[in-house]
Amino acid sequence: MEERYVDQFLSRPVETVTPDTPLAEAAATLIEHDIGAVVVVNDMDQFVGLLTATDFVALAREEAPAAEATVAEWMRTDVITTTRQTPISDVADTMIEHLIHHVPVVDGEEVVGIITTLDLTASIS
Template sequence: MDDVFVGSLMTSPVTTVPADTPAKAAAALMLDEGISSVVVVDEDNQLEGVLTSTDFVAIAAAEASAASFSVADHMTTDVVTTTAQASIVDVADLLIEHGIHHVPVVDDTEGVVGMVTTTDLTAYLSGAVDGESARAWT
């Protein structure tokens, strides 16, 4: 498993939004796409943050209306990232260490190139994917 790289399991392209996106629009996009997070990027596709379904739980717990906030108001900005060349074992360790379920995959020149999630790792371990489908990033 050490020789399986993130690039072969990550979801790409990743769903992104600019920081000024209304939270309500981001929530609708997440529902439409059937995803639990969006990556927040600038105009150069560089990572600015991540907004997850957990962030919307915090909004609801605060009895706030998502209609009155932008993505920037609730996104996580201290984002744990990885590269397409990282081992999936290293990424699994990151997920456990930080108690997270999503890790954006970044490249120095292209910015955000994908997302690897606990679902991606589980699909690989179950045999649902073979780890060879996206070797272009390795």
């Protein structure tokens, strides 16, 4: 079987927010674009974290966040990333091992896409 790579299946463009984006705005971005995660970038468009719909589920368990709550307070910074040249099988193994659904695709510090469980499902069809 021919090896398949992340670049063939990644989702782009990627919806991004900054750490100082209000949580409500980040949630609206997820809903508006029907996506499960937004990539967090700094002012120089460098990858700094990820905020997922699952993070909002955890947030729902808490008391309602303050109106001024920002992405920085809830984003994940210990995010596993990949590159365009990574074999799909390696990314699938990583997602299974770490129980994650979204893996940002980076080129240096720049985010060039995201690979999701839905993208992996599409890779089979």
